[in-house]
Every structure is written in C-alpha cells, then in structure tokens.
Amino acid sequence: MEQSTVWWLAAGALVVAELTTGTFYLLMVAVGLVAGAIAAHLGLSAPLQIVAAAVVGAGLVVGLHQMKRQRPGDPSxxxxxxxxxxxxxxxxxxxxxxxxxxxxxxxxxxxxxxxxxxxxxxxxxxxxxxxxxxxxxxxxx
Structure with missing residues (x-):
C-alpha cells in the first residue's frame, strides 16, 4: 500500500471521528494528515511526511485555540x-x-x-x- 494512501485513510478516519464528536480540533489534525499525504505524493521521505503533518496539524490546532481565546464569549x-x-x-x-x-x-x-x-x-x-x-x-x- 502506498504511503499516501495510509495518510488519506487516516485523514478520512479523523474526519469521520470529528463528525461523530463535533470537535473542530480533529478536523484541524485531519488537515495535518492531508499535508502528510501531499508530502508523500511529492516523494518526500517518511520522516519529512511526519514533520509536515505535525507542523500543519499542530499549527492549525494552536491557531484555532488562540482564535477561540480571543473571541468574546456569548452574552449571559x-x-x-x-x-x-x-x-x-x-x-x-x-x-x-x-x-x-x-x-x-x-x-x-x-x-x-x-x-x-x-x-x-x-x-x-x-x-x-x-x-x-x-x-x-x-x-x-
């Protein structure tokens, strides 16, 4: 099985998990896994694919968390x-x-x-x- 296929399957599984739980953070991690799949399609080595997935996924999760912290809460x-x-x-x-x-x-x-x-x-x-x-x-x- 191709490495990119594993990345795509993992991303799909996380999207399904996100749809069942409703957490937006899993979707951000899934986008990170898509970055790993794209890195595999570009022919990068496995460690670079993992780094690409981790950097994109973690960056999106941290960015989403910062956005939620800065947004004012709903009124009472x-x-x-x-x-x-x-x-x-x-x-x-x-x-x-x-x-x-x-x-x-x-x-x-x-x-x-x-x-x-x-x-x-x-x-x-x-x-x-x-x-x-x-x-x-x-x-x-």
Whole structure:
C-alpha cells in the first residue's frame, strides 16, 4: 500500500471521528494528515511526511485555540435580548437609596433597580442591561 494512501485513510478516519464528536480540533489534525499525504505524493521521505503533518496539524490546532481565546464569549442569557425582552428598555430613575437600589415603575408594577459596581448612581433615564433575579441592572443612557 502506498504511503499516501495510509495518510488519506487516516485523514478520512479523523474526519469521520470529528463528525461523530463535533470537535473542530480533529478536523484541524485531519488537515495535518492531508499535508502528510501531499508530502508523500511529492516523494518526500517518511520522516519529512511526519514533520509536515505535525507542523500543519499542530499549527492549525494552536491557531484555532488562540482564535477561540480571543473571541468574546456569548452574552449571559440574563443580558440577551432574544431571551429576555426587558433588556434594552429604558426606565426613569428618580432617586437612589443608600443601599444602591432604586424603586422604578416598569411594566405596570414597581421593580427594584440596581447599578453596576463602580458606577456612580445618577438620576434620569437608564437602560436595562440585564435581569439579576427579579432586579433590573441598569446603565445610564
């Protein structure tokens, strides 16, 4: 059996494994194995084929990992407008209590509003950033 055939079979097996597990990393390793198959087609020696597969596969895995680390995470469901329709609505804060809460009229009832830590409370219009339990976490508009 040709060396390139072994590389192609191994790459195909990893693609099947990736499809069953759903990890994108196996696909990157499979691309590395394809690089090994291409190296075999070019007539490179077995050690150079292994090096080509390892460099390409490992490089893609490390690159994918770095991309995932740098991408911001998904917003919390408490702050996601598609989950909670209150997010993004505005409320009028007339006064803040000493404990950092405020009572606001919203949707026909009285709610407790809180502000983010480190932000100086101010009166006026605020936008609902997320729901924390049954409290509205608000940001100044």
């Amino acid at each position: 469901p408490r702050a996601d407008r598609s989950v909670n329709l209150d997010v993004g609505e505005t409320v009028l804060i007339e006064a803040w209590n000493a404990d950092g809460t405020s009572s606001v009229k919203y949707r026909g009832t009285t709610w407790t509003a809180i502000h983010r830590p480190g932000i100086t409370p101010s009166v006026g219009m605020h936008r609902v950033a997320e729901l924390v339990g049954n409290r509205l976490l608000v940001d100044p508009v």
